[in-house]
Amino acid sequence: MVSRIEEAAYTASQSARVAWFVSHFYAARRMSGPLTRDGEAPFKSDKPVPSREEIAKGLRELFARDLRHAKAGLYDLPTSTLPRLDRAVRNSRRFLGDVPEHDRRRSERSHSEVNVADGQNFYPPYYLQNFHYQTDGWLSEESAKLYDFQVEVLFGGSADAMRRQALVPLSEFMGTRDQRKVRLLDVACGTGSFLRTVKDNYPRIPASGLDLSPDYLGHARGRLSRWWDVEFAHANAEAMPFEEGEFDVLTCIYLFHELPPEVRPVVAKEMIRVLKPGGQLIFVDSLQYGDTEGWDGLLDYFPEGFHEPYYHSYLSEDLEHLFKENGAELISSTPAFLSTVTVFEKV
Ligand SMILES: C[S@@+](CC[C@H](N)C(=O)[O-])C[C@H]1O[C@@H](n2cnc3c(N)ncnc32)[C@H](O)[C@@H]1O
Secondary structure, eight states, X not given: OOOHHHHHHHHHHHHHHHHHHHHHHHHHHHHSOOSSOTTOOOOOOSSXXXXXXXXXXXXXXXXXXXXXXXXXXXXXXXXXXXXXXXXXXXXXXXXXXXXXXXXXXXXXXXXXXXXXXXXXXXXXXXXXXXXXXXXXXXXXXXXXXXXXXXXXXXXXXXXXXXXXXXXXHHHHHHTTOOGGGOOEEEETOTTSHHHHHHHHHOTTOOEEEEESOHHHHHHHHHHTTTOTTEEEEEOOTTSOSSOTTOEEEEEEESOGGGSOTTTHHHHHHHHHHHEEEEEEEEXXXXXOTTSSTTOHHHHXXXXXXXXXXXXXXXXXXXXXXXXXXXXXXXXXXXXXXTEEEEEEEEO
């Protein structure tokens, strides 16, 4: 049940969140140089671009849907969507302090300034880059500390609400199953924000998280330290250290648009390998071309402002075909603002 007071608190805190993160987006833009170099014509997509009003409407619809799902008992709303004031100020200073570095890399087109002090050979070359705002790439404690704030800035405060949409198919999958017997793996769990949401909703699920960044995993471990039944693996999603059919359900959020096209089938195959027959993969990533009518042009702009070397190819990746080839059927595909939630089942 969501009480009237909780509903009002949710609406007020989401509005404050959006204002906070959108203002950081514009502050970062103001602190940065032009998107184009001297003499270059600004990029213009030949596809339709939604107006600001349409984007704002899409955002409101996402929050309305989030609330509806909570009211329907599909998941709990987070107890607080606002961070503590001291933490918010600290993160804001950190974020704004890092903007000139991001801007310098962008204007110099230097996107391989990563922290590879340890184990250079362990990481595939595509991984050793600065994706979007990420100073040091995925490989420093500072990058891990900043990550969640930066992602919320990118998505105008909607990232957590979009991730929560993965809880809808998860709640359908859980149905009357005994939580203790459902093994869940979050592939590319990053700093653990989605895994924590899973455990808040299903405290008895034995959950695992896998990621290639030791620093992001360290952050995730801290976040989930109150649960004894959460395990983490520092590994490449291309070769996961798990047995065939070990998991009932896999989640994977915002990984595939950061993989080169030739690596996606390898990871897709590996994910389906570790799923049990009848098990489901709940997959959340960027909208793709055609997912939301009239929005394709907006997607074209993302790699203009941020280093996203594989994003364009992701926009037309045929996910249904990719997973079907590896033994999983498409069950559903549901756009949620700037993301799409897609569900596959291993046959
Ligand atoms: C955009 S972040 C998404 C993190 C998290 N799922 C979320 O919702 O915020 C991408 C994550 O994928 C991880 N990653 C990228 N390539 C990987 C690979 N080949 N194997 C495992 N993790 C990888 C990165 O370390 C990073 O944590």
